[in-house]
Amino acid sequence: xxxxxxxxxxxxxxxxxxxxxxxxxxxxxxxxxxxxxxxxxxxxxxxxxxxxxxxxxxxxxxxxxxxxxxxxxxxxxxxxxxxxxxxxxxxxxxxxxxxxxxxxxxxxxxxxxxxxxxxxxxxxxxxxxxxxxxxxxxxxxxxxxxxxxxxxxxxxxxxxxxxxxxxxxxxxxxxxxxxxxxxxxxxxxxxxxxxxxxxxxxxxxxxxxxxxxxxxxxxxxxxxx
Amino acid sequence: xxxxxxxxxxxxxxxxxxxxxxxxxxxxxxxxxxxxxxxxxxxxxxxxxxxxxxxxxxxxxxxxxxxxxxxxxxxxxxxxxxxxxxxxxxxxxxxxxxxxxxxxxxxxxxxxxxxxxxxxxxxxxxxxxxxxxxxxxxxxxxxxxxxxxxxxxxxxxxxxxxxxxxxxxxxxxxxxxxxxxxxxxxxxxxxxxxxxxxxxxxxxxxxxxxxxxxxxxxxxxxxxxxxxxxxxxxxxxxxxxxxxxxxxxxxxxxxxxxxxxxxxxxxxxxxxxxxxxxx
Amino acid sequence: xxxxxxxxxxxxxxxxxxxxxxxxxxxxxxxxxxxxxxxxxxxxxxxxxxxxxxxxxxxxxxxxxxxxxxxxxxxxxxxxxxxxxxxxxxxxxxxxxxxxxxxxxxxxxxxxxxxxxxxxxxxxxxxxxxxxxxxxxxxxxxxxxxxxxxxxxxxxxxxxxxxxxxxxxxxxxxxxxxxxxxxxxxxxxxxxxxxxxxxxxxxxxxxxxxxxxxxxx
Numbered sequence: 174x175x176x177x178x179x180x181x182x183x184x185x186x187x188x189x190x191x192x193x194x195x196x197x198x199x200x201x202x203x204x205x206x207x208x209x210x211x212x213x214x215x216x217x218x219x220x221x222x223x224x225x226x227x228x229x230x231x232x233x234x235x236x237x238x239x240x241x242x243x244x245x246x247x248x249x250x251x252x253x254x255x256x257x258x259x260x261x262x263x264x265x266x267x268x269x270x271x272x273x274x275x276x277x278x279x280x281x282x283x284x285x286x287x288x289x290x291x292x293x294x295x296x297x298x299x300x301x302x303x304x305x306x307x308x309x310x311x312x313x314x315x316x317x318x319x320x321x322x323x324x325x326x327x328x329x330x331x332x333x334x335x336x337x338x339x340x341x342x343x344x345x346x347x348x349x350x351x352x353x354x355x356x357x358x359x360x361x362x363x364x365x366x367x368x369x370x371x372x373x374x375x376x377x378x379x380x381x382x383x384x385x386x387x388x389x390x391x392x393x394x395x396x397x398x
Numbered sequence: 399x400x401x402x403x404x405x406x407x408x409x410x411x412x413x414x415x416x417x418x419x420x421x422x423x424x425x426x427x428x429x430x431x432x433x434x435x436x437x438x439x440x441x442x443x444x445x446x447x448x449x450x451x452x453x454x455x456x457x458x459x460x461x462x463x464x465x466x467x468x469x470x471x472x473x474x475x476x477x478x479x480x481x482x483x484x485x486x487x488x489x490x491x492x493x494x495x496x497x498x499x500x501x502x503x504x505x506x507x508x509x510x511x512x513x514x515x516x517x518x519x520x521x522x523x524x525x526x527x528x529x530x531x532x533x534x535x536x537x538x539x540x541x542x543x544x545x546x547x548x549x550x551x552x553x554x555x556x557x558x559x560x561x562x563x564x565x566x567x568x569x570x571x572x573x574x575x576x577x578x579x580x581x582x583x584x585x586x587x588x589x590x591x592x593x594x595x596x597x598x599x600x601x602x603x604x605x606x607x608x609x610x611x612x613x614x615x616x617x618x619x620x621x622x623x624x625x626x627x628x629x630x631x632x633x634x635x636x637x638x639x640x641x642x643x644x645x646x647x648x649x650x651x652x653x654x655x656x657x658x659x660x661x662x663x664x665x666x667x668x669x670x671x672x673x674x675x676x677x
Numbered sequence: 678x679x680x681x682x683x684x685x686x687x688x689x690x691x692x693x694x695x696x697x698x699x700x701x702x703x704x705x706x707x708x709x710x711x712x713x714x715x716x717x718x719x720x721x722x723x724x725x726x727x728x729x730x731x732x733x734x735x736x737x738x739x740x741x742x743x744x745x746x747x748x749x750x751x752x753x754x755x756x757x758x759x760x761x762x763x764x765x766x767x768x769x770x771x772x773x774x775x776x777x778x779x780x781x782x783x784x785x786x787x788x789x790x791x792x793x794x795x796x797x798x799x800x801x802x803x804x805x806x807x808x809x810x811x812x813x814x815x816x817x818x819x820x821x822x823x824x825x826x827x828x829x830x831x832x833x834x835x836x837x838x839x840x841x842x843x844x845x846x847x848x849x850x851x852x853x854x855x856x857x858x859x860x861x862x863x864x865x866x867x868x869x870x871x872x873x874x875x876x877x878x879x880x881x882x883x884x885x886x887x888x889x890x891x892x893x894x
Contacts, residue, residue, distance in 0.1 A: 180784030187785055191792035195414045195799055203678020205774075206755045209789040211761030215496075216782050221727040224530050227549045229724045235548070243721040247728030254861040263688035263884045265725045268706070269534070270875065270883045271692040272722045275699025276537045277440065278872040280589030284619060285865035289593025289858050301851050305616070309862070310854020316863035333859065338815055340856030342822030343609045343849050347625075348801070349823070350830040351468075351580075351606035353653040354627045355795035356421050357646050359468025359788065364425050392502040410803040417777060417802050431832045434842045437850070463787030465792035493788075494730075498782065530730070531723035538719035545720040552774070594703070609849055613858035616850060628830060651833040653798075658827060660806040661820070670808050 178367060184362045185372045189379050199392050201379060308336040400676060402667045413660065420656040424649040431648060439613060439632040440606065442600045442621025445573070446476065451483045453572035454565060456597070457588060458536075459491045465579035465604055466499045471545025471643035472602050472630030473500070473577045477507035477523075478677040479637055482515050486561050488571070490547075492535055492583060497528035500577075501551060510639065514661040519552075520559040527551030540568035540590050568595040576601035584611050588619050602629055688884050693876040738762055822848055 190205035225247065234242040246265040252258035293309045297304040315333030322330040363372045386392035399413070426638045449455060450454040457476070461469045480487055489504065504525060508517050516522050526547045529535040535603040538546045543566050549555050564570065571658045574597050584601055596623055603611060605626030614620040624633055630643035685718060695718060702715050741755040741762075765786075768778035811817040828834035829845025874880040881887075 176780060180780060183784045184788035188788045188792040191789045192796070194793075203754050204757055205789050206793070207757040208761050209786055209793065210737070211758040211879030212765040212786040213790070214737055214758075214780060215762045215765025215767075215769055216778075216786065217494055217730055218766045219496065219773050219778070220528055221530065221730045222770060223773045224528055224727045225724055225731075228547060228720075228795045231548055239816065240716060240721075240724070243724035246721065246725050250725065250728050250732055251735075253732065254739075259885060260684040263684070263886075264691065265728075266884055267688040267691040268695055268718065269722050269725050269729070272699055272718050273532070273534045274692075274875055275696035276590070276719075278535055278696070278869055279700045279703040280533075280537075280593050281865040281868045283694055284589045284593040284859050285585070285868075288588075288617055288619055289613055291860050291866075292613065292619075293858065301847075304851045305855050305858075308852055309858045311857025312856045313862045314859075316859055319865065325693070326851045328779035329646070334815070335818065336856035336859065338818045339822050339848065339858075340609060340853045340860070342819035343826045343853040344606065345819060346823035347609055347830065348606040348828030349657055349827055350510060350628075350650060350654065351604045351626055351796065352801050353421060353650045353657070354468045354605060354646070355464055355791065356417075356653070356798045357425065357627070357649045358464065359791045359795055360422055360425050361467060361642070361646060361649075362788070364422065379801070406807065410807075413711045413803045413806060414799040417799050421798070428726055431836055433832050434835045436842075437846055462790070464791040466787075467791070468837055498779070510768075529723060530727035532726065534719060534722045535726070536722055538716070541719065545716050546723050609826075609853050610857055612849055612854040614852050617858075628832075648832055651831050654831040655833065656825055657805060658803050658824060660802060661824070664806045664809065665811055665820070 181362060181365065182371045185368055186375045188359055188363055189375045193379060193383065196383065197394070199383060199386065201382065237371045264282070307332065312336045312340075400671075402671055402676070406664065406667055406671075407420055410487065417653060417656060421649065421653040424652050425645075428645050428646065428648055429651075431651070433628070433631060433635060433644070433647065435632045435636065436628070437610070437623070437631050438612075438625065439622045439636070441615070442602075442624050442629075443622070443636045445538040445598070445600045445621035446479055446575075449480070449483065449485060452485065454486045454488065454570060455480055456568065456571045456591070457487055458574070458576045458578065458583070458601075459489050460462070460493065460496045460579040460581040460583055461499045462493070462495045462579055462581075463499065466596045468604060468643075469577060469579055469602050469624075470499065470503050470506070471627075471631060471641045472624050472633045472644075473503045475630065475633045475639060475641060475643075476504045476577070476602075477504055478639060479633075480508055481507065481511060481517050481522060481625045484522075488526060488562075488565065489551075489641050490526040490529050490539060491523070492529055492532060492586070493581060494528050496579060496581070497551065501525055506668070521556070521561055523558055524556070525551040531567040532583075533590060536586045536590045539596060542567055547673045561590065568597050571597055573645050574599040574601075578603045579604065580607065582607065582610075584614070584620070588614055590617050594606060600624075605629075610613055615670070616655065627660070685881075685884075685886055689878045689881060691887075692884070696872065696876050734762075734766075821852070842860070 187205050190201045193199055194202035219375060224366045229240050229244050244269060249261050252261040293306055295305060297303055311329050311333035314329055387394050423513060461473060477487065489500055491500050504523065511517050527550060529539055529546055531538065535546065550559065568591050574587060574591050576584050576599060578584045578601060582601055583667060587599055587601065591597050600621040600623065602624035605628065608623060608625035611620060611623055617624055624630060627643055627647045631647040633642050634641040696721065698711065698715055738759065741758045745752045745755040765778065765781055768775050809820060813834055817848050825841060825845050825848060828841045835842050875883065
């Protein structure tokens with residue numbers, strides 16, 4: 174049996190199981206959710222273990238003994254499992270947060286702050302540049318200055334709000350499109366010609382199970398709006 | 399209860415069923431329409447074309463299972479494009495699941511390549527695999543690759559890979575592509591690659607994230623951006639290498655119109671209620 | 678005193694020192710020992726982050742084991758979690774490229790994950806029908822721009838009304854981009870402010886330290 178084709182059929186079945194949550198919580202959707210979480214947790218464990226083995230233990234075995242320190246720090250992290258020892262885990266957290274925050278701050282200043290301001294320093298010679306300059310200044314003001322606004326500043330504030338609303342509207346339209354693409358991505362595999370009959374079969378099977386469950390009251394029916 | 403209120407309060411499962419049919423029907427019965435290439439995609443494509451042949455290119459693969467169908471074809475097209483330019487590609491992923499899907503997309507591109515194009519692992523491309531640490535991991539990789547990674551995705555020591563002989567930091571690359579999927583990680587690349595190392599970068603993300611990164615495109619920090627399935631379809635069209643993205647992009651039509659129709663209907667009914675003085 | 682030093686003060690000091698080391702290397706020319714130390718620290722962070730993810734999976738597993746052991750509501754679902762975690766984890770620990778492990782991940786986790794992630798397509802449609810109303814000028818602006826951009830993104834949008842593409846692209850590239858740019862500037866200032874608070878020891882929540890009330894101390 175072709176394992177790829179078998180995989181598509183199994184994928185189709187578990188996807189239908191996941192989609193049944195749209196009808197309301199039911200045992201089939203719960204089983205698929207827990208199956209998903211379990212396998213993903215196992216995958217996360219395995220791949221991160223592999224990373225630590227390759228890049229810490231492997232390096233110590235290769236003679237780079239300074240990598241014993243991150244191994245010790247990693248073990249210290251596991252003290253979080255015992256409430257009395259949680260303070261020991263603060264050391265690896267201090268390393269991670271300190272380094273991470275330092276990297277984020279230094280790069281943010283250059284790229285997000287200076288870079289974006291530089292991008293706003295445009296010649297005022299066409300409508301696009303004017304929109305960009307006014308929009309950036311007013312939106313940043315709206316974002317940063319949270320005191321009660323009155324007088325001429327009211328117009329700056331409202332203008333900033335307008336630009337932010339346009340940004341949110343654009344995001345909303347884009348997000349809607351993104352969500353459809355997610356479903357289509359799944360349906361393309363489920364409705365392939367060599368898999369489609371199995372998909373329809375699983376749909377019928379799941380429908381029979383759920384109808385039986387609901388009519389015999391083994392599964393509570395949800396009065397969805 | 400008035401008819402308007404009944405429609406507005408209808409069971410949401412009816413809406414779900416309608417959406418399901420609207421999205422499934424064009425997959426079973428596809429209709430291909432002309433696609434207008436977006437400006438961001440043109441910029442990103444031109445950036446890829448402008449990379450000198452034979453250069454080293456750093457690629458972040460961030461497509462997970464959910465975003466692989468939309469952005470995966472675009473990454474496949476990108477890999478195909480760069481390998482046909484004899485570029486040397488170094489891949490990495492900052493989250494665990496995309497590390498697997500990046501290799502899938504590499505394999506898909508290799509399968510499409512003509513036999514005359516060199517594409518040997520270790521010589522023309524290297525997959526460093528999963529790098530932990532998020533933005534800190536990117537910063538560490540950019541400063542010193544060997545401080546973070548000792549073996550590639552397949553377990554081979556990177557010092558044994560011919561391509562990696564003189565490559566150890568972001569300074570050794572001519573360009574970067576960040577295929578971030580829905581990770582929201584393109585700013586990591588901008589902050590840790592573009593800012594400190596002036597490494598020109600383009601990339602891709604899901605459709606919903608494109609507006610978030612448009613300031614980076616307009617400030618020149620990002621050289622164009624492929625967005626979602628539409629971006630992947632546009633890359634395939636610009637490259638003139640057919641792939642699965644175009645049909646999937648077409649499949650959004652009916653679902654999108656259904657969504658817009660419902661929004662309009664909801665607003666028309668709401669306004670009618672207001673005019674009638676109903677609550 | 679030494680209790681407080683080891684449990685609270687020293688971690689705060691270390692956070693500050695590591696952070697400042699990262700920052701000064703970027704803005705000033707530093708001796709080799711500083712840059713080498715920073716390279717080492719960054720590589721250590723990747724190891725500790727990977728260990729943190731391993732810890733996360735273990736904590737989740739322990740929660741499910743407790744639920745199954747104590748027979749709490751839905752405990753049998755926890756057995757499914759535990760079973761799939763043990764099988765996937767064991768196969769993955771043998772080798773992350775082990776065939777069965779990759780088959781399970783590719784054909785079970787990935788489709789379920791994609792399906793769960795895509796559920797929002799349905800809920801967003803239902804929510805848009807019920808809630809997205811042009812009640813005032815603010816909602817109308819959002820509604821109109823969202824409508825235009827979605828029409829632009831649909832291939833059929835250009836067929837129905839060709840000018841929608843340049844209009845939508847202009848809205849996305851200029852007014853929307855300006856709005857996001859203002860947000861990015863605000864967020865970067867917030868990041869800097871947060872970093873300063875953490876380095877000054879004013880914010881300790883990342884270490885799990887809560888400020889105690891004066892009466893309790």
